Amino acid sequence: MQILTLFLVALVALEHIGIAALEMFAKPEQQAKAFDMPLDFVKNDHAKVALANQGIYNGALGLLILAMILFFTGTTLKIIMILLMLYVIIVAIYGAMTATRKIIFLQGLPALIALVFVLFFYR
Known part of the structure; x- marks a missing residue:
């Protein structure tokens, strides 16, 4: 179960790298659809800069x-995974309240599932 737990946490990491790619490199039409934003807004130069900054x-x-999965083990890794998954969940809740509700499902739910696995199955 520890391998599955690490896999789930790694999926959360890959999801964030994918989101970064969308925020930094996707066409405005893709960004508008993915982030539930008006196309006119996404094409605005200030919005482009803000999305790229968020992407970083x-x-x-x-x-x-991903790095912490590779460089840490044992209790240290467990604590770091718990903290980072909690961080992702908190950010997803904030995003759901301020941007679009689907963030809670697309970002928060995978992190919550990974957190449950870390808490119960990672020793």
Whole structure:
């Protein structure tokens, strides 16, 4: 079950790297659809910069999660996984309240499932 737990946490990381790619490199039409934003807004230069900036953070979070899986073990890894999954859940709740409700399902739910696995199956 520990391998499955690490796999689920890694999927959360890969999801954030994918979100970063969307925020930084996708066409405005894809971004508008993915993030439930008006196309006019996404095409705005200020919005492009803000999305790219947000993409850097999501990409860094994804890479950090993957790195901690590779560099830590045991109790240290468990604590870091718990903290990072809680962080993702909190950010997803905030995003659901301020941007679009689907964030809670697309980002929060996978992190919640991974958190449950970390708490109950990672020793």
